[in-house]
Each structure stands twice: as C-alpha cells, then as structure tokens.
Amino acid sequence: MEQREYGFLMFKEKFMVRHRGFKTAESLLTAARDLAPKHIYYSTAYYQQPTASMEEKGWLGADLVFDIDADHLETPCKTDHDTWKCKACNTTGKGTTPKLCPKCKNDRLDSETWLCEKCLSQAKEETFKLLGILYADFGINPDDIGIFFSGHRGYHVHVYSEGFRFLRDEERREIADYVLGQQVDFQLQGLAETKTRGVTVIEGPQLGEPGWRGRIVSGVYDLLHENGKTGLSDSLKAWDNKRVLEGGSFWSSAKGVGLSTWKDLAVKAVENGSARIDSVVTTDIHRLIRLPGTLNGNTGLLAMQVSERGLEDFDPFTDSIAFEGKLRIHVTEAPSLRIKDSVMGPFNNETVEIPEAAALILLCKHRAEPVGQRKS
Numbered sequence: 266m267e268q269r270e271y272g273f274l275m276f277k278e279k280f281m282v283r284h285r286g287f288k289t290a291e292s293l294l295t296a297a298r299d300l301a302p303k304h305i306y307y308s309t310a311y312y313q314q315p316t317a318s319m320e321e322k323g324w325l326g327a328d329l330v331f332d333i334d335a336d337h338l339e340t341p342c343k344t345d346h347d348t349w350k351c352k353a354c355n356t357t358g359k360g361t362t363p364k365l366c367p368k369c370k371n372d373r374l375d376s377e378t379w380l381c382e383k384c385l386s387q388a389k390e391e392t393f394k395l396l397g398i399l400y401a402d403f404g405i406n407p408d409d410i411g412i413f414f415s416g417h418r419g420y421h422v423h424v425y426s427e428g429f430r431f432l433r434d435e436e437r438r439e440i441a442d443y444v445l446g447q448q449v450d451f452q453l454q455g456l457a458e459t460k461t462r463g464v465t466v467i468e469g470p471q472l473g474e475p476g477w478r479g480r481i482v483s484g485v486y487d488l489l490h491e492n493g494k495t496g497l498s499d500s501l502k503a504w505d506n507k508r509v510l511e512g513g514s515f516w517s518s519a520k521g522v523g524l525s526t527w528k529d530l531a532v533k534a535v536e537n538g539s540a541r542i543d544s545v546v547t548t549d550i551h552r553l554i555r556l557p558g559t560l561n562g563n564t565g566l567l568a569m570q571v572s573e574r575g576l577e578d579f580d581p582f583t584d585s586i587a588f589e590g591k592l593r594i595h596v597t598e599a600p601s602l603r604i605k606d607s608v609m610g611p612f613n614n615e616t617v618e619i620p621e622a623a624a625l626i627l628l629c630k631h632r633a634e635p636v637g638q639r640k641s
Contacts, residue, residue: 266290268311268325272553273302274562281306283553286315303562306553309423311430319551326430329437330554331444332546333391334419335384336361346379346600378418379600380564380626385581388419395422395540396573398444402476412576414585416561416568421554434548441547446477446539451531454478456516458524467516467524477535484534485527560587565625592624592635593617599632 271293272283282300287293297305308315309330313323339361349362353371362376392412399405399422409426432440442448451457454477456469470478472486516527546552555561555568567585583605596612603609604623612627616636627633 266293266307268313268315270308270310270312270315270322270553271296271556272306272308273297273300274304274306275300276303276562281553284316284318297559305556305559307556309552309554310550324550326427327550327552329424329426329429329432329440330546330552331395331422331424331540332415332419332543332554333388333395333422333541334415334417334543335381335388336378336418337543338384338387338391338541340381340384340387342381342383346381347377349374349376377630379630380418380581380602381600382582382603384418389576389579391541392420392422392576394538395444395542398540399424402443403440407573410573411557412571412573413555413557414567414569414571414579414581415555416559416566416585417563420571432550434550437548437550438544441542441544444540444542444547445544446535449477449481449531449535451481451528454481456481456524456527456531467522467527469516469527477538480538481531481534484538485530487537488530488533562629564629565622586622588621588625590621591618592621593637594619594624594627594633595636596627596633599627599630602626 267286267288269286270283271285271287272281273285273296274281282302283306285296287296308327310327311325313325314321317323344360347361348357348359350357351366351369351371352373352375354366354369356366356368358367362374365372366374396410396412399410400407405424405426409424411423411425413421413423415421454470457467459466459468470482472482473479474482546554557568557570559568560566561568565587566581567587569585571579571584582603586604593616595616596610597614599610599612601608601610602623604620607620607623609617609619609623612632624633624635628635
C-alpha cells in the first residue's frame with residue numbers, strides 16, 4: 266500500500282484531495298476519519314514517490330483493471346428510471362444520457378441514474394463474460410484476480426499478475442479492444458468462401474476452438490437456436506441443427522445461405538460474446554479507482570470484494586448493506602427500491618420511515634431530505 270497514491274473526494278468542496286500516501290492501514294483510516302470524505306480512491310499504479318507530482322512519482326507499473334458499469338449498458342429499463350437534462354437549453358430526456366444534447370449540441374448534461382436490479386444483473390452477466398475471456402483467452406490464474414462490487418451500478422475486476430503490470434496504455438488498449446470484440450476480422454477468424462471443383466463452399470471456425478473463433482461459432486449457434494430472434498430466420502429455414510450437433514460443418518448446414526448472411530450473424534455473435542467494459546479505465550495507467558471496503562458516496566452501500574464462487578448469488582441489496590436501523594425522510598420522487606426482503610415505493614412527495622440503508626440511497630441520490638432523528 267505504501268506504493269499507491271490515495272485520493273479523497275469531499276462532500277461540499279467538489280474537488281479531489283489527492284497525491285496522498287500511507288504506509289499503514291491505521292494511518293489511512295485516521296485520514297478517512299479526519300476528512301470524512303464522500304469517496305475514497307487509490308491508484309491502480311505503483312509509484313516510487315506516491316505523494317510527488319505526476320512527473321516525479323516514478324511509475325513502477327499498474328494493475329490491469331476493468332470497470333463494468335450499468336451506465337455503459339443499453340438496458341431497456343433505463344427509460345423507466347434514468348433521466349438527463351441539458352444545462353444549456355433545459356432539454357430533458359429519459360434513458361441513457363447522450364454525449365451531446367440532441368437539440369443544442371451542448372455537452373453540459375446532468376444525469377440522474379437509479380439502482381435497478383435489472384441493470385445490476387446485466388452488469389454481473391458482463392462480469393462473468395469478462396472473467397471467461399481472461400481465463401480462457403489470456404490464461405490468467407483466478408488467484409491473480411480480484412472481483413469487487415463498486416457500491417453503485419457495477420463491478421471492478423483487478424488483475425494483479427506481474428505479467429501485465431508493466432504494460433503501457435497502448436498495450437492495454439489492445440487488451441480492451443480484444444475484450445470488447447473490436448474490429449474482429451472474420452476472414453482472419455477463418456470465415457471465408459472457397460471454391461472446390463467449381464462449387465462455392467463456405468468454411469469457418471468450428472465449435473470448441475479457442476478464442477474468438479470458438480466464441481463466434483457458439484454465438485451464431487445460439488442465435489440460430491433462438492431462430493426468429495435473429496431477424497434472419499427466412500434465410501435459415503433449412504438450417505440443419507442435427508447435423509451441427511453431430512459435428513458437421515457449421516457453415517454449410519443451411520443451403521442457399523451466403524457469406525454475407527453468416528457475417529451478419531457473426532457480428533451479432535461478437536456483440537453478444539464481448540464484455541462491455543469501460544475501456545478508458547483499462548487503458549489509464551495512472552487511474553484512481555474506488556478503494557474496496559469503503560462506502561460509495563452515491564449510495565451509502567459498501568464497495569466490497571466478491572469471490573468468484575459467490576458472485577452468482579451476490580445480492581448488492583442485501584450483502585453490501587452497511588447500516589441497520591430506520592430513518593425518517595421526506596422523499597420528493599423515486600422509483601421503488603428493495604433492501605433485503607423489503608420493497609418500498611415508488612415514492613411521490615411523502616414522508617416515510619424506512620430502513621436506513623434505503624433512506625441513505627435516496628439521500629445520496631438527492632431524492633429525499635432527512636426528517637427527525639435516527640432510530641436504532
């Protein structure tokens with residue numbers, strides 16, 4: 266820890282207290298108590314002098330880190346609970362916040378997001394896909410990986426292996442692009458037309474091959490198995506599912522289907538098989554990321570490590586609760602919310618007494634104000 270830089274984002278000042286260094290956990294805890302910050306971060310990088318300026322820190326490498334956040338996932342439920350507003354022209358909208366205001370093209374946009382179980386479930390699914398790629402394609406030992414719930418809308422995956430520690434930003438960009446399935450060349454993956462004795466034959470990768478080859482085949486197979494969901498079912502009525510299962514050529518299993526149709530399916534297979542990470546986080550070799558074991562100031566939930574074995578059953582609304590008791594608050598407006606087995610809301614301009622963990626989420630999201638005293 267003495268080689269990490271630490272940063273604290275305050276409640277009122279809206280700035281980061283950073284370039285801090287600590288040699289013991291107790292000294293870090295003392296600083297957290299004294300500052301009482303909204304968020305606590307630490308560097309993914311290791312430095313000779315963490316408290317020096319960026320030019321003089323002396324970079325010693327950095328963990329390879331991946332961030333999966335519901336903000337970057339196109340979940341359909343966002344139109345029900347996420348909103349945005351343009352600071353320039355006051356245009357408002359629902360769903361994912363655009364990069365530019367569609368009306369005035371300004372980039373100064375405020376957004377209000379929500380802790381949705383569907384969004385968090387999708388973030389978990391993306392995390393599993395990422396872990397599969399890291400294990401199978403990069404050969405990373407599970408013991409060299411840490412999985413963390415961010416305390417808000419997603420998960421962080423840290424790779425501690427020294428084999429990745431000294432990669433620079435461009436090398437990490439290649440890894441991020443691979444995980445995202447960017448610019449996959451299907452011909453290089455073996456999908457192409459060949460002519461044998463004047464007959465055009467489509468060849469391609471086979472089930473069980475490593476890397477994106479096998480992932481493309483299994484992804485296309487899943488799309489075909491879903492049939493009508495592909496949008497290409499009319500062209501694939503002759504698809505021979507039995508032949509594929511018996512080990513026949515995948516790409517010649519549907520008569521009259523050309524290479525362009527298979528490529529369309531392969532594009533969807535890559536999209537479905539990739540892990541939707543935030544590439545900016547992965548490529549930043551000086552990144553400050555949330556410190557596990559601290560509270561997320563956007564929710565009051567605990568940012569915590571999750572074992573891979575326990576990830577499937579991990580429930581942020583039960584397992585990351587840091588506060589018990591009840592709190593009386595006045596809620597302006599908010600969607601429904603679950604804490605453990607209790608479901609509350611939706612709320613609309615009302616005073617309620619609810620579990621403190623739920624109340625803190627509403628307070629942190631600026632959907633409510635405290636009323637009266639805390640009850641234990």
